[in-house]
Amino acid sequence: MTGHAHTHRHHHQDHTHAHAHHHGQDAGFDWDALAGHLEREAELKAPAVTEAARWLGGLLDGTPVHRVLDVGSGPGVIAGLLAEAFPAAEVVAVDQSAALLERARTRSAGRVGALRADLPEDLGTLGRADLVWSGNAIHHLGDQQAALTALAATLRPGGLLAVAEGGLPARYLPRDLGLGRPGLQARLDAAYEDSFTAMRASVPDTVAVVEDWPALLAAAGLVPTGTRTFLVDRPAPLDAPSRAFLHVQLSRRRDQLAELLDAGDRAALDALLDRDAPTGILSRPDAFYLSALTVHTARTP
Structure with missing residues (x-):
């Protein structure tokens, strides 16, 4: 994505794709650290994404899938899962960051292709596809409806657009964790909601819309084919990589929300x-670690 200051990640996903877009190709930015964090997050959610991909295959109902796009792919964990779900297809990770795309190529051992694109400017240059996945990237674009309409235009006849937006914020702390007032996580969520609203207002050319994703997909000229939510359930005790992810996540929350917390x-x-x-x-x-991934789908008429 282009020059938006989006180090934030929407609380509804803490997702893999909304990464420090404002750094662009800044060689001084620690892309390896960011990529590692994004990869750990996507790996936490991998079973839910795999289940979602199986559902998408059922919605396609025998339609041949030759090309799949993961728009806003980050380091390519989900693109790799899509490649496993659709082994006969060419799967392409699409992202603004050349560094993250290189990570996607490396981790997939060449199974996933890579396409660098600035969003939304380059949405019309992605080529045609039978399945387009976009996970928590659309809400970082000013005109969400225009972005969905552009993605819909990439679909071949019978193609499917799957948009992961909304869902539920991740929970990972007890209500009373023995530190300060009970309810810390709920207050973090509320503060982050305010932070996210400010981020949306600051995006260039932002357009306010009711975030009714099936209605937005219909307005993009597609026929909604259902919304499903997939549970991400990692009970205690967590393994070391998951704890490391939460440590980084809490550190980011501390930096982002300090002025909004007492x-x-x-x-x-x-x-x-x-x-x-x-x-x-x-x-x-x-x-x-408990969260929910919500996927909204629609097909070409």
Whole structure:
């Protein structure tokens, strides 16, 4: 994506694709660290994405799938899962970051192709496809309806557009975690909602719409074919990579939301981020990961 300051990630997904777009191809930015974080997040959600991909195959109902696009792919974890679900198809990761696309090529051992594109400017240059997946990328574009309409235009006859937007925010902390006031995670969600609203308002050429995704897909000239939600359920105790992901996630929340939180909640976050404390997220036996991935679909008429 082009020059928008989107280090935020919408709380409804903490997703793989909304990555530091404002850095562009800045060689000074630590793309490896970002890619690792995005990969761990997508790997947490991999079973839900695999289940969603099977559902998409059923919706296509025998329509040959020759080309699949993952628009806003990040480092390509989901593109790889789509390649597994549609082994006869050419699967292409589409992203603004050449560094993340190189990561996608490497992790897939060449199974996934890569196409660098600035969004929304290059939506008309992606080529035709039988299946287009876009996971939590559309909400980073000013005119969401125009973006969906452009993606719909890439579909071949009988093709399917799948948009993962909304869902539920990830939960990973007990309501009362023994640090500060109970309910920290709910307050983080509320603060992040305000932060996300401010982000949407700051996107160039932003257009306010009711985020009724099936209605938006219909307005793009497609026929809605259903919405499903897939559970991401990683119970406690979490493994080390999942804990490492949560440590980075909480650190980002601390940086993003500090001005929106009171002193007690900032102190609780600092305690959770303490690498050596038994109450820190890296050591807690009660940390879990629970979220929900919602996918909206529509086909060409």
